[in-house]
Amino acid sequence: MISLSASETVASPAATPTARVPAIQVQDVHLTYRTSLQKNPTLKSAIVRLGRRERVIREVRALQGVSFDVPHGKVMGVIGSNGAGKSTLMRTVAGILPPTSGRIEVNGRVSTLLALGVGFNSALSGKENVTLGGLAAGLTRAEIREKYEEITAFAELEDFMDMPMRTYSSGMYSRLAFAVAVHMDPDILIIDEALSAGDAHFKKKASDKMAELVSKARTMLVVSHALGTIKELCDEAIWLHKGQLIGRGRPDDMISAYTRFLQVGEDALTLEDF
Amino acid sequence: MTAARSTAAQDEYLGEHHVYEPHRAGLPPLVPYYREVWRRRGFAFELARTTMHAANTDTVFGQLWLVINPLLLSGVYYLLTDILGGGTHPKNFFATLTSGLFLYYYITGCMSAGATSVTQGGRLILNTSFPKMLLTMSTSYTAFRRYLPTLLVYGVIHVIVIKTITWHALWMIPVLLIATLMGQGLANLFSTLQVYFRDTASFLPYVIRIWLYVSPVLWVIPGRHDHSTKLQTAVIHYGWVNPLFGPLAVQGQALVAGEAPNIRFVLYGLVWAVGLFVVGSLVFMSRERDFAVRL
Numbered sequence: 065m066i067s068l069s070a071s072e073t074v075a076s077p078a079a080t081p082t083a084r085v086p087a088i089q090v091q092d093v094h095l096t097y098r099t100s101l102q103k104n105p106t107l108k109s110a111i112v113r114l115g116r117r118e119r120v121i122r123e124v125r126a127l128q129g130v131s132f133d134v135p136h137g138k139v140m141g142v143i144g145s146n147g148a149g150k151s152t153l154m155r156t157v158a159g160i161l162p163p164t165s166g167r168i169e170v171n172g173r174v175s176t177l178l179a180l181g182v183g184f185n186s187a188l189s190g191k192e193n194v195t196l197g198g199l200a201a202g203l204t205r206a207e208i209r210e211k212y213e214e215i216t217a218f219a220e221l222e223d224f225m226d227m228p229m230r231t232y233s234s235g236m237y238s239r240l241a242f243a244v245a246v247h248m249d250p251d252i253l254i255i256d257e258a259l260s261a262g263d264a265h266f267k268k269k270a271s272d273k274m275a276e277l278v279s280k281a282r283t284m285l286v287v288s289h290a291l292g293t294i295k296e297l298c299d300e301a302i303w304l305h306k307g308q309l310i311g312r313g314r315p316d317d318m319i320s321a322y323t324r325f326l327q328v329g330e331d332a333l334t335l336e337d338f
Numbered sequence: 339m340t341a342a343r344s345t346a347a348q349d350e351y352l353g354e355h356h357v358y359e360p361h362r363a364g365l366p367p368l369v370p371y372y373r374e375v376w377r378r379r380g381f382a383f384e385l386a387r388t389t390m391h392a393a394n395t396d397t398v399f400g401q402l403w404l405v406i407n408p409l410l411l412s413g414v415y416y417l418l419t420d421i422l423g424g425g426t427h428p429k430n431f432f433a434t435l436t437s438g439l440f441l442y443y444y445i446t447g448c449m450s451a452g453a454t455s456v457t458q459g460g461r462l463i464l465n466t467s468f469p470k471m472l473l474t475m476s477t478s479y480t481a482f483r484r485y486l487p488t489l490l491v492y493g494v495i496h497v498i499v500i501k502t503i504t505w506h507a508l509w510m511i512p513v514l515l516i517a518t519l520m521g522q523g524l525a526n527l528f529s530t531l532q533v534y535f536r537d538t539a540s541f542l543p544y545v546i547r548i549w550l551y552v553s554p555v556l557w558v559i560p561g562r563h564d565h566s567t568k569l570q571t572a573v574i575h576y577g578w579v580n581p582l583f584g585p586l587a588v589q590g591q592a593l594v595a596g597e598a599p600n601i602r603f604v605l606y607g608l609v610w611a612v613g614l615f616v617v618g619s620l621v622f623m624s625r626e627r628d629f630a631v632r633l
Contacts, residue, residue: 097631100534107535124631159358159467160630162366168358178465185389185458192388199381200468202374228392251354 085171086133087252087283088140088157093166095127095149095156095307126152127163128307134300136172136251137281141298141315143291143322148304150287154178154256157285172251172283175201177241186230190221190240193229197244211247218273219243220266239266246273253277256287291319364624366469371623375469382476389480408488411443412436412495419556428558433492433499434594438555438586440488441513445521445582446546447481452525453532453539460633470626471619474525481521502596509592509599516585516611523614526622533625533632553582559590577603581610 101120102109113120126149134140142150155161157168158176185193194215198208216222219239224232232240245253274297278284288294294301294315301318303310305325311318390401399406416435419427428434455473456463463470496503532538550556552573559574560566566574577583584607588599 097628099631104536105534106537107541108537110535155464155630156358159356160464162358162361162627165360168356170356170358171354173354174356174467176465176467185385187392188388192384196381196385196388197462197466199378199384200462200466200472202378202468205380 087136087138087171088134088285089167089169090130090132090153090157091167091169093127093130093153093156093163093168094125095152095161096123096125096164097161098123126307127156129166130304130307130309131166132302132309132312134283134285136283138300139278139284139286139298141294141301141318142285142287142304143289143294143301143318144304144310145326147306149307150304151178151256152307153304154254154285154287158254170252173249174252174254175245175248175250176254176256177245178254178256187228189227190216190225190229190232194225194240194244198248201248203248211249215240215243215247218247218269235263235266242270246277250282252283252285254285257289291323295319361627364627365620366623366626368623371469371471375471375475378468378472379475381468382472382479385473385476386480386483389476390483404484404487405491408436408440408443408491412439412491415439415556430500430594431558433495434558434590435556436495437492437589437594438553440485440492441517441586441589442550442553442555442582444481444485444488445517445524445585446549447484448478448518448521449524449528450539450542450546451477451481452521453528453542455525456529456629457532457536457633463629463633470629471526471622474522474529474622478518478522478525482518496593500594500596504596506592506596506598509588509604512604513585513589513592513607516607519611519615520581520585520607523611523616523618526618527614530622530625533629549580549582553580554586554590559587578606581607581614584608584610 098121101122105120130149130153132140142153144150152161154176155178156163157170158174158178159168159170160176160178185196188196191212194212195205195208198211199205216225219236219242221236221240221243224236229237245255274284278297284297286294286297298315300312301315302312303318303322311321412432412435416432419431419435452474455477456470459470459473462468528538528542554573560570574587577587584603584605587603588607591597591599591603
């Protein structure tokens with residue numbers, strides 16, 4: 065049984081004086097936010113609750129003193145149960161959620177594939193959504209034009225790009241999201257539970273693309289419940305539990321420790337992969 | 339240490355080196371924030387363009403709706419005021435009504451479209467680090483693009499009804515600036531409120547309707563030499579309470595009546611516009627961090 069403390073965290077390999085500045089440095093990051101327990105909070109229900117003196121606001125301590133770094137060209141896996149703070153950590157590193165305390169330094173162009181991906185406006189076409197996503201991410205129109213053909217070809221959606229995204233299947237959504245994320249020439253790719261995009265053919269393609277990015281020494285931060293993916297793809301892994309960093313080390317060791325902790329073991333179910 | 343923190347904080351949105359630290363007083367570093375808003379302005383313009391295109395593509399009249407809508411709107415309200423007023427109207431009433439309606443719907447259009455801009459941008463907000471104010475700026479730009487054809491419609495009405503135009507019409511430039519600042523401030527304020535209370539946008543049509551009645555759109559501010567009733571005098575005296583009173587009154591005097599506007603009305607509009615923009619923007623930026631966990 066592994067003790068739930070951050071004291072077992074392995075020292076950073078990049079901390080030696082000769083090492084380059086890491087691609088990602090996370091230093092004692094805490095992230096606390098307040099959120100409503102209601103799915104759709106309304107003014108009407110707020111007034112009713114005020115009369116009843118009820119509170120539905122909950123403070124969530126999503127990250128508690130998390131520190132680690134990822135050297136350039138390394139793939140870091142993040143494992144942990146549901147609600148461990150993995151997605152919050154990804155969003156914090158991507159700059160979407162500023163920390164409550166601590167510091168995060170990221171060196172390089174970041175591309176994110178955080179669960180939902182592109183396609184925020186389903187009334188617009190795939191092409192328009194790709195352009196808008198790129199512009200929001202800070203790319204120029206010329207850069208987007210340059211990558212557009214590659215993206216559509218990779219996603220195999222050439223015939224659908226002018227159609228509204230509301231007509232897309234969930235698989236088509238995922239394929240486009242994955243294609244956009246990996247074709248943005250990222251120095252650092254942040255992926256959260258998105259490796260199961262599309263059908264078996266596309267999964268193989270996605271897997272090959274990931275391997276290609278790894279071979280080009282791109283830095284990656286990968287969250288996945290598919291422990292096989294973490295084992296195969298990552299150089300190192302961290303284990304989060306209830307917002308705390310429990311351990312860091314070789315993926316095999318972390319997965320063993322994590323599965324032992326879960327009392328499941330490395331069975332076929334948890335090792336399911338693309 | 340303080341200097342180092344300050345430099346680091348300024349890196350948040352810039353270049354290939356990013357430093358993310360807690361926001362002071364809940365606000366991101368303002369100079370890099372607005373610099374990044376400017377750098378990514380193409381997103382706001384493109385979102386406005388594609389949204390307008392998608393809204394009218396499948397209709398018979400397409401983009402012509404941008405002209406048909408205001409014409410129908412002014413016709414309906416003219417009929418309404420005609421019935422209520424027993425067929426009598428002040429001089430140049432149709433021109434006053436149309437110009438007032440168009441400016442009024444520009445400002446409140448920024449507000450109502452802006453209110454849902456953040457909640458509708460869910461996927462993008464959850465996936466991408468960017469200044470979220472671009473979303474409200476995009477809806478304000480959409481409202482402006484919808485307002486432009488109404489200026490053309492008003493131009494035709496002005497030529498038919500009033501026939502002449504004076505140099506005082508140039509006051510429309512500051513009026514438009516005031517209206518834009520005001521609209522953006524209201525969009526920022528109500529989009530933030532919508533994140534916390536999802537029925538805000540449902541209340542807005544009623545707020546907008548009442549606001550229309552207390553603003554000088556369906557009724558006319560008496561000219562300098564016109565006789566005014568006690569009620570009209572009181573409404574003008576307390577006009578400063580209504581943010582929309584200033585720009586609408588200045589427009590009525592300068593554009594329709596062709597006379598120099600009351601500087602007091604210009605100041606009302608300016609103070610409200612700057613106030614709403616500053617307060618709306620600060621509220622928006624201070625709560626922006628919450629958007630990704632509340633959507």
